[in-house]
Amino acid sequence: MALDLQMPVLVVDDYKTMIRIIRNLLKQLGFEDIDDAADGTEALEKMKQRRYGLVISDWNMEPMTGYELLKQVRADGSLSKTPFIMVTAESKTENVIAAKKAGVNNYIVKPFNAQTLKGKIEAVFSD
Amino acid sequence: MSGMTKENVSRVIEFLVENKKRGGDVSLTDVMQLAEVMSGSMHDFLSTVQPAVTEELRSIAREITRMKEEISQLRAKDMTGSKIPEAGRELDAIVEATEEATNTIMEAAEEIMCADTSDPLAYQDLVSAKMIGIFEACTFQDITGQRISKVVKTLNYIDERVSSFIEQLRIPEGFELDLPETEAERRERELILHGPQHAGEGVSQTDVDDLLKDAQADIDKLFD
Numbered sequence A: 001m002a003l004d005l006q007m008p009v010l011v012v013d014d015y016k017t018m019i020r021i022i023r024n025l026l027k028q029l030g031f032e033d034i035d036d037a038a039d040g041t042e043a044l045e046k047m048k049q050r051r052y053g054l055v056i057s058d059w060n061m062e063p064m065t066g067y068e069l070l071k072q073v074r075a076d077g078s079l080s081k082t083p084f085i086m087v088t089a090e091s092k093t094e095n096v097i098a099a100k101k102a103g104v105n106n107y108i109v110k111p112f113n114a115q116t117l118k119g120k121i122e123a124v125f126s127d
Numbered sequence B: 001m002s003g004m005t006k007e008n009v010s011r012v013i014e015f016l017v018e019n020k021k022r023g024g025d026v027s028l029t030d031v032m033q034l035a036e037v038m039s040g041s042m043h044d045f046l047s048t049v050q051p052a053v054t055e056e057l058r059s060i061a062r063e064i065t066r067m068k069e070e071i072s073q074l075r076a077k078d079m080t081g082s083k084i085p086e087a088g089r090e091l092d093a094i095v096e097a098t099e100e101a102t103n104t105i106m107e108a109a110e111e112i113m114c115a116d117t118s119d120p121l122a123y124q125d126l127v128s129a130k131m132i133g134i135f136e137a138c139t140f141q142d143i144t145g146q147r148i149s150k151v152v153k154t155l156n157y158i159d160e161r162v163s164s165f166i167e168q169l170r171i172p173e174g175f176e177l178d179l180p181e182t183e184a185e186r187r188e189r190e191l192i193l194h195g196p197q198h199a200g201e202g203v204s205q206t207d208v209d210d211l212l213k214d215a216q217a218d219i220d221k222l223f224d
Helices: A016-029 A040-049 A066-075 A093-102 A114-126 B006-021 B028-074 B076-114 B120-137 B140-169 B183-190 B205-213 B215-222
Strands: A009-012 A034-037 A054-057 A084-088 A106-109
Touching: A009 A016, A009 A040, A016 A034, A016 A114, A016 B076, A034 A040, A040 A054, A040 A066, A054 A066, A066 A084, A066 A093, A084 A114, A093 A106, A093 B205, A106 A114, A106 B205, B006 B028, B028 B076, B028 B140, B076 B120, B076 B140
Parallel strands: A009 A034, A009 A054, A054 A084, A084 A106
Antiparallel strands: none
16 A cells, blocks of 8 residues: 555544644645544544545543544454554553554554654555 | 359259259249349459450540541541642643643744745744744743642642551551452553553553564463
8 A cells, every 4th residue: 555645644632732743743744634533433433434544543532542443443344444553652562462453553652753653654554 | 154153153053953843934033033143143253354344445445536636637628628629720720831831832833834934034033933932831841840849749748647547547468458440440451541651661662663563473472
């Protein structure tokens, strides 16, 4: 799958400032079509209405966490192939392994920098 | 019954033998007589036990008085009515101040990013003005630092009083009961919600990258 800067990207985080930071970093990387959601439930609703080329999601949100969102996306036939990057402060080994088992494409630990975000997005689309 | 004398025991035996000879019929008078014999036989015993019981009761009363003093020194009302709500207000103010500062800094950065660079002098003026704005916004750190110190002071105050109270209770090691898991705890466990880790405690981005490379091997190890 090739990296297409025109593809719509969905940023999921319950912290508005983090959405704003990721949005600005994505713009710097050349992405133009960026949408956001405040938790997994809202993200899932948006994903059922629009086909996103990439989802960048936080883990710890209410009512639906990013981990639950990932599992639901992978279980849904029409959404299961969507590239999914977890960006989270959850930095225990069991979190990384659980995310991998659930089918995450990459995992970024907060705090992170623009170079890490760029590198992980490129890695997802070069696999 | 160590305080019961031979004489008392004999009186009870005599009464029971006499009663048996009468065919076992028991009248109210018999019961009263037995009660009299029994109370007489218990009198000596109680007269030796009573001082010990009284001393024990006095000791319990002293302990209750001491615990009442400890409870009053706990100043629970001061904690729930003043100290804890005040600490909550300080934390809210910290969140508000950091959010305001972050927004100011981000707005400045966004304006610089979107600024027209065709006029170098105008661009330089804009960048200088926004940089000053960023420096000003960073002054939040001093105020939030002071607020955090107040919250830490409150936590220490609570810690001291509760620790002293627990010490006075003389709770033995391992006495704590296992509490049933709350709904919030169940959610945290099932959804693996640990929150941010302290420096050196969680895995680094490099560790994550290595884990993802060898994730399957690590998963397999868990089942070895």
